[in-house]
Amino acid sequence: MTPRRLPPPLLDAALVVVALLDVWVNLDTHEPLRLAFALAAAFSLFLRRRLPLLTFLLTLPAVLLSDAIFAALAALFTLASLTRRRTLLAVCALVFTISDMTSWPSPNFDLSNTSTLITLGYTAATAAAPVFLGQLVQARRDLSLRLAQISEARDHERLLTAQTVLAVERAQLAREMHDVVSHQVSLIAVRAGALQVDARDAEVKEAAATIRRLSVQTLDELRHMVSVLRASGGRPTELTPQPSLADLHRLVESSGIEAELQTDLTDGLPPTVQRAIYRTVQEGLTNVRKHAPGATATVRIRQEGGAVRVTVTNTAPNRPALPLPSAHYGLIGLRQRAALLGGTVTSGPMADGGYELRLELPAMGTP
Structure with a gap:
């Protein structure tokens, strides 16, 4: 059984709550500037589905000024799951890494220090994780769509096969009706006509005329049915006017x-x-x-x-x-x-x- 997913608005609200908890853990209320940028980053997640790139850019100041990075990671994941521009994703991951490594307003980015390189590696891995995860979600979505298309094509092929079999059966039935039934009804009409001409009794003549008339009518209906059966697969053939x-x-x-x-x-x-x-x-x-x-x-x-x-x-x-x-x-x-x-x-x-x-x-x- 497929698990039920949370509605998108509820999921967005949950991400905002987690981002706010991240702000509460990592920031002090005595730092109003950093707190404002962090709160803006958290609430910008409501825009992540419609404007994923703008949402990511709105979260960068919080990464640059504080340790509250959850909102930026969520925005980066959303961008990776919606865009196919891998160069853009690489640039965004690099910008996130540099922003997280920089301590603003007094940046200290010394690559000659071993600990800095180690931190840089961890930070780059942290930025790459949501990118890869978003790309995986996108690939899964594309695969599901492709499987649905294949299933639809298979159903259509199965329908065409069934229609082909039905057309063959209808053509065979048309041949049988034409070669056997129509032939026998034609003989009945001919014999009834001969009986009508040769008979001397009035009742026999009337009965023969009725047989001949019904045989001719039946033959006409059979011929039309044969044409309907043979028209399978082409334009729909109208049936004879229906009785009322x-x-x-x-x-x-x-x-x-x-x-x-x-x-x-x-x-x-x-x-x-x-x-x-x-x-x-x-x-x-x-x-x-x-x-x-x-x-x-x-x-x-x-x-x-x-x-x-x-x-x-x-x-x-x-x-x-x-x-x-x-x-x-x-x-x-x-x-x-x-x-x-x-x-x-x-x-x-x-x-x-x-x-x-x-x-x-x-x-x-x-x-």
Whole structure:
């Protein structure tokens, strides 16, 4: 767990307090000039983040006139952690060393004395310590920034890889849809057209015409979906216009079964709610056509208070259903769509042998 850092204002205040303690230990109140410069150096630490070089210069008189050097060391550390000008840091460290070695107003800087050289070495090391520490903090900050950039680049590369894989899968799916599904739907449309021409019975002609019309419509939608899938990685391709409540009458009339639509809704509902209603009715009528041959269906759509209720019911079939493949993905998709809008989808057989599909949604499409 990463330790929590002190807020910058609190840390600056703590440094000022330590600098004041340094002044209290090393200075006497009977030396007003030295005390004034030392106090100015201590309080100048509040400027160290915004004006690090000026702060260091303001602390130098205290170093020159007294032994209160903590403020100058703190200012030198801050300057080293914020600047990349190493020549400037070397000059500042040298100035600090000379100022600390000089006893003002009577300087005594005799390099011929061994003790002076030793003191000079210790003082230079004292000046170099905050410089190196500040540079280390700066390097650590740069390294953290670099690691963050590398992590961001890696995440972006991972996203691009995933998008590439998805594009390949979509292209493969587009090929399968074009080569298999579209081909078979085209054959259905051709055979239905031939049946429409050759048949003599009116009902057979009508059924063949309906099959042909639905096949052509399905083929158009499949071709558009193929173009959407193949456009992955390029400019976004707009989907076909999404259905609304205005399309329900045409859906019921072209369903190929005897169905009645009862609704009092207007087009004022959100588009997502309208699409959910349309897809529910579409799935219900498709299931009636597949699994209840000869049955009649009733579609009821009502808005009660803040909820919309849709029911698709059918009577019992009057002849056996063809064994068509079904994985119930349609109902699963309806439930997922309804759940996203805060609603529910239920379905099940009725007592008279029929079947009911029910959708309940908030009118605004939110939970």
